[in-house]
Each structure stands twice: as structure tokens, then as C-alpha cells.
Amino acid sequence: MRASLRKAHVSGAERLIDGACLKEVLEEMLRRALASYALPDEIRISADTVLPDSIACIRSLDVKTRIFSTIDAAHRAAKEILGANGISPVAIENARRLLQSGPTPEGTNMRGAMIIDALTGERIEPDIRRGVRVSRIDYTQEARMLLKNRLTEFGIYHERVIDALAIASKVIHRNETVAELCCSDNPDYTTGYVASKKSGYVRLAPVKEEGSLRGGRAFFVDARNLHLGSYIDYLEKQPVIIDRIGDICEPLT
Numbered sequence: 001m002r003a004s005l006r007k008a009h010v011s012g013a014e015r016l017i018d019g020a021c022l023k024e025v026l027e028e029m030l031r032r033a034l035a036s037y038a039l040p041d042e043i044r045i046s047a048d049t050v051l052p053d054s055i056a057c058i059r060s061l062d063v064k065t066r067i068f069s070t071i072d073a074a075h076r077a078a079k080e081i082l083g084a085n086g087i088s089p090v091a092i093e094n095a096r097r098l099l100q101s102g103p104t105p106e107g108t109n110m111r112g113a114m115i116i117d118a119l120t121g122e123r124i125e126p127d128i129r130r131g132v133r134v135s136r137i138d139y140t141q142e143a144r145m146l147l148k149n150r151l152t153e154f155g156i157y158h159e160r161v162i163d164a165l166a167i168a169s170k171v172i173h174r175n176e177t178v179a180e181l182c183c184s185d186n187p188d189y190t191t192g193y194v195a196s197k198k199s200g201y202v203r204l205a206p207v208k209e210e211g212s213l214r215g216g217r218a219f220f221v222d223a224r225n226l227h228l229g230s231y232i233d234y235l236e237k238q239p240v241i242i243d244r245i246g247d248i249c250e251p252l253t
């Protein structure tokens with residue numbers, strides 16, 4: 001599902017489901033589109049079939065939560081984690097600047113993510129207005145329920161965590177991805193995250209002011225061994241199901 005207002009992205013969601021649940025999930029998508037922070041003037045919901053044999057099963061990343069007293073402190077932590085994962089200072093700075101100013105040439109949000117060379121900081125996705133949208137990702141019913149229960153136990157359950165953890169787990173699973181940085185575009189949701197194989201999915205709060213519509217995602221890649229076409233094909237088209245849930249850690253303040 002993708003919802004936009006005056007061509008600017010306002011919300012989106014991806015599922016990979018058994019056809020028997022189609023009606024229920026389509027209704028849920030419509031509900032989510034209409035519950036966006038702004039009433040969209042365009043909603044696109046599409047459904048297509050994937051072959052069961054093509055589905056890959058993965059484990060979700062471990063979830064960590066760090067709560068800071070200032071946005072600056074959360075940004076410093078994001079920078080440290082990205083640096084510790086081998087992302088160059090120029091690449092970190094480029095991502096930060098683009099997420100702050102709006103990643104498109106017009107300074108608006110994209111419906112997809114930027115792909116950034118982890119070394120040079122260059123943006124390499126083919127369409128810098130659209131970005132690359134990760135799709136065909138979901139949990140098994142059991143894994144979704146277990147995740148929901150575990151997040152609730154730690155007081156960090158939010159529909160957004162479930163969605164974003166799925167995206168990050170799919171993106172990080174691919175070897176060419178070194179790390180991901182995300183800031184939600186929702187004005188009421190100020191928690192962002194950094195994800196990598198080594199660090200897991202690290203939620204950082206707050207990464208922006210309440211009320212800010214700025215948001216976006218950056219996938220940092222090792223461009224030396226990257227075939228961009230097959231990387232994007234994986235992100236957009238490879239069906240991936242999360243059937244095992246990683247550790248959920250106690251939030252740290």
C-alpha cells in the first residue's frame with residue numbers, strides 16, 4: 001500500500017500473506033492508509049502472486065532500544081554505531097544531510113530508500129525521487145504473534161516496530177548491505193533506528209522533533225562487490241518470510 005498527498009509520500013505498508021487472508025489484509029491496508037497523519041489524495045493498493053518455492057525464510061535482527069535525553073545525543077549514537085560498522089564519515093554525513101533536508105531534489109520525502117556507497121557517500125539508486133522500496137516481506141503468524149508479545153513485555157510494542165524490523169531484517173540479510181539508517185516521516189513518531197548484522201536493530205529515541213514530517217531511509221552498501229540490478233531486485237521482489245524472532249533486549253536509558 002502506498003498513500004500520498006499532492007504527490008508526497010504519507011504512508012506505506014507491505015505484507016506477504018496466504019491468499020486466504022487477502023480480504024482481511026486489504027481492508028487493514030485501507031484502514032492504515034486512511035489513518036495516515038494526513039488524509040491522502042491518492043491510495044494505491046496492489047496485490048500479486050508469488051511462488052511458494054521462491055520464498056526465503058530468515059530470522060529477525062535482535063532488537064535493542066536506547067533512549068536519550070536529547071536529539072543530538074541520539075544522533076551521536078547513530079553516528080558511532082554506523083562508524084563502528086565501517087561506514088565512512090563522509091557517507092554518514094551525506095545520509096544525515098539528505099534525511100534532514102529531504103532526500104529528493106525538491107526536498108520532499110520519498111516512498112523508498114536511498115542506496116548510499118558506504119565508502120564514498122555517493123547515492124547510487126537509479127531514481128532519486130522514488131528511491132527503492134522494499135517489498136514482499138512478512139512474518140509467519142506465529143513469529144508475528146511472538147514478536148508482538150515480546151515487544152509488549154518490554155513496553156516497546158508499536159505497529160511501526162513490527163513493520164520496520166521486517167524491512168531492516170530483509171535488507172541486512174543481504175551481504176552487500178553494510179548498515180541501514182531510518183528516521184520515520186510520521187510527525188508523531190520520533191524514534192529512528194540503525195541496523196546492521198553486527199549491531200542488530202538499534203532503536204534510537206528521539207531522532208527528530210515531534211511534529212517534524214522529515215524522514216527517510218538510507219541503505220549503506222559495499223559498492224565494490226555490488227551488482228546494483230540484482231541487489232534492487234532482491235529488495236523489491238524476493239519474497240522473504242521471518243519465521244524466527246531474534247532477541248529483544250531491555251530498553252537502555
Ligand code: AMP
Pocket residue numbers: 009012014109110111112113131132133134135164167182183184185186215216217
Ligand atoms: P516510515 O518508517 O514508514 O515512516 O518510513 C520512513 C521513510 O522510509 C519513508 O519516508 C520512505 O522514504 C522510506 N520507506 C518506507 N517504507 C519503505 C520500504 N518498504 N522500503 C524502502 N523505504 C521505505
